[in-house]
Amino acid sequence: MLMNNLVMLKGRLGADAEIRTTNNGDRVANLRVVTIDLYKTKGGEWKEKPEWHRVTVWGDGTIKYLEKHGTKGALIDVLGQNRTRKWEANGVDHYSTEVVSDFRAGGEVKITSLAKADKDQPEPEEADREPGEDQAA
Numbered sequence: 001m002l003m004n005n006l007v008m009l010k011g012r013l014g015a016d017a018e019i020r021t022t023n024n025g026d027r028v029a030n031l032r033v034v035t036i037d038l039y040k041t042k043g044g045e046w047k048e049k050p051e052w053h054r055v056t057v058w059g060d061g062t063i064k065y066l067e068k069h070g071t072k073g074a075l076i077d078v079l080g081q082n083r084t085r086k087w088e089a090n091g092v093d094h095y096s097t098e099v100v101s102d103f104r105a106g107g108e109v110k111i112t113s114l115a116k117a118d119k120d121q122p123e124p125e126e127a128d129r130e131p132g133e134d135q136a137a
Contacts, residue, residue: 007099009053009078011035013115017070019063027063031055033076033099054098055080055109062101062109073115079108 014032021027033053040046055078057066070076080101087094101107 017066029057058102075113
């Protein structure tokens with residue numbers, strides 16, 4: 001039986017993409033993405049329930065794309081995998097779960113609508129990525 005770890009998010013960036021370089025020279029972006037679930041109360045009223053997600057993105061082409069378009073409020077689609085990290089501090093085990101989007105593992109990130117402050121720019125397109133970057137043939 002095939003079992004997949006696949007996460008698909010459609011939400012908004014809660015902050016600008018945080019891009020850094022690791023000790024070995026790889027670039028990585030950390031995103032805060034909010035999704036909104038709607039539900040109906042027993043009284044028939046519709047309510048929104050926000051859910052915040054940590055997203056880690058790998059891949060130079062995707063990083064360049066996020067540098068240009070990854071601004072707070074942008075509508076974003078993320079395809080990745082759930083990953084849980086464990087570490088110990090002061091004798092206590094800690095855990096953190098995040099979505100990891102790595103093009104080498106089928107991950108994908110796409111800005112589908114810019115933040116309001118960026119509306120004077122044209123909408124982002126896949127053409128913003130340099131040829132061959134982060135795209136599996």
